[in-house]
Amino acid sequence: MKNFSYVRAMSVKEAVQQASIPQSMFIAGGTNLVDRMKVFLDEPSQLIDITRLDMTRIEQTKDGLRLGALVSNTAVADHPEVRRSYPMLARAILLGASQQIRNVATTGGNLLQRTRCPYYYDTAFDCNKREPGSGCAALTGINRIHALFGASDQCVAVHPSDMCVPLAALDAIVEVEGPKGKRQIPFTDFHRLPGNTPQRDTNLEPGELITALILPPAPFAKTSVYLKLRDRASYAFALVSVAAAVELADNRIKTARLAMGGMAHKPWRFTEAETFLIGKAANTETFQQAAEIALKGAKPLEYNGFKVELAKRAIRHALTVSAKGGGIA
Incomplete structure (x- = not known):
């Protein structure tokens, strides 16, 4: 693992400011990021610890149920209102990981998981997501877990999250804050298709931090x-x-x-x-x-x-x- 600096942010503003340092990355539960760092897929210059930020509440608002980005997957799945009004979300989280992982994985972090395509993780193979322009070994390799829709000749990987699937069905909203201020992103616009830039998974701008998810009222x-x-x-x-x-x-x-x-x-x-x-x-x-x-x-x-x-x-x-x-x- 490459050497990196570490800073603990005490506010969203401070976290965003620290992210201006090139190759900085936010870390909360770290259940996917640390795995990638261990195999040199991510080599951040700085890790910004956001676990002390005030983003740990689940609350009812006029816009729906608001899930802070640092709410654990366990807390979301166990919340009475989630279980009553959005059962497919609770079920997806319970099927998505072990209890130990759910206890530390966060709402915001779940959205940022990267593909589990074996060619992405194995540096012996070409991967445009890992090294743009190198090629996609999965196109002609063992591709039984790969995409049926939206793929390109650059990448055929699939998104791995269970939690994100019901969020797409529920028309969830992603709240983010960055150098240009706050904005909301419809969930179906949050993730990207590979196109010619498979190295980009989301439409987050540099330095933007996910602060919350909003689940609109959904009687269905x-x-x-x-x-x-x-x-x-x-x-x-x-x-x-x-x-x-x-x-x-x-x-x-x-x-x-x-x-x-x-x-x-x-x-x-x-x-x-x-x-x-x-x-x-x-x-x-x-x-x-x-x-x-x-x-x-x-x-x-x-x-x-x-x-x-x-x-x-x-x-x-x-x-x-x-x-x-x-x-x-």
């Missing part, structure tokens, strides 16, 4: 479902995951949300399938049609074609469970 979310399919039942990243919710009126779908993980460089929202569902009967045929619409633009690689059918079945099952009142899928 009370019957929401999070379904995660993976190679083993113990702690593992999703091959595909689904955050789904339908709100019914007289057995007709009034509102629908559908987002997936394991599909793309960012949590993938299926807005066309959501629109199709509105006004339809909540039955197996409708949900199968929605799944077909969702996956029609998939572009499988050599080894991940199985994910297309897996995703369709996952969508159909998650929507069915939500229509029956939600619960554990």
Whole structure:
């Protein structure tokens, strides 16, 4: 690990000011950053400890439920209002990591996880995300866990977070503060597709710090479902995951949300399938049609074609469970 300096920020303003030093990085729980530093993927000149900042509260506001960026994943998943009004978020967090990791991982940090693509972590292989312009070994390698949507010839990696998938479905808002002041970013605009700059995962500007997440009121979310399919039942990243919710009126779908993980460089929202569902009967045929619409633009690689059918079945099952009142899928 490369030598670096360390500073503990006592305010958001101080943290942002310290971030003006080139190659500085913020650290809170460090559950992903420290791993990357150990294998020389990140070599910061300075770590800015933000754990003393006043961003540890969950509070109801006029805009919805506000989660401070330093609230632990455990605290979010255990919060009564999250469990009652946004159950797919609680479920995603519980399926996303071990208890020990959830205890230290933070709300803001979860958004900044980097891909678990093995070619990114193994410096023996080319990776445009790690070294822009070097190539993408996953394009012609063993790519069974890689993207079906939104990829480019520069990168086919997928975003690893479980928590971020329901946040996309819930139209969450990311609050940030940086050298130019405060701003809010719609969650679906927060992460980037690889394009020609796969080294950039988010639309954060240099020096910006995530301060909170806002969950807007979402009556439809009370019957929401999070379904995660993976190679083993113990702690593992999703091959595909689904955050789904339908709100019914007289057995007709009034509102629908559908987002997936394991599909793309960012949590993938299926807005066309959501629109199709509105006004339809909540039955197996409708949900199968929605799944077909969702996956029609998939572009499988050599080894991940199985994910297309897996995703369709996952969508159909998650929507069915939500229509029956939600619960554990």
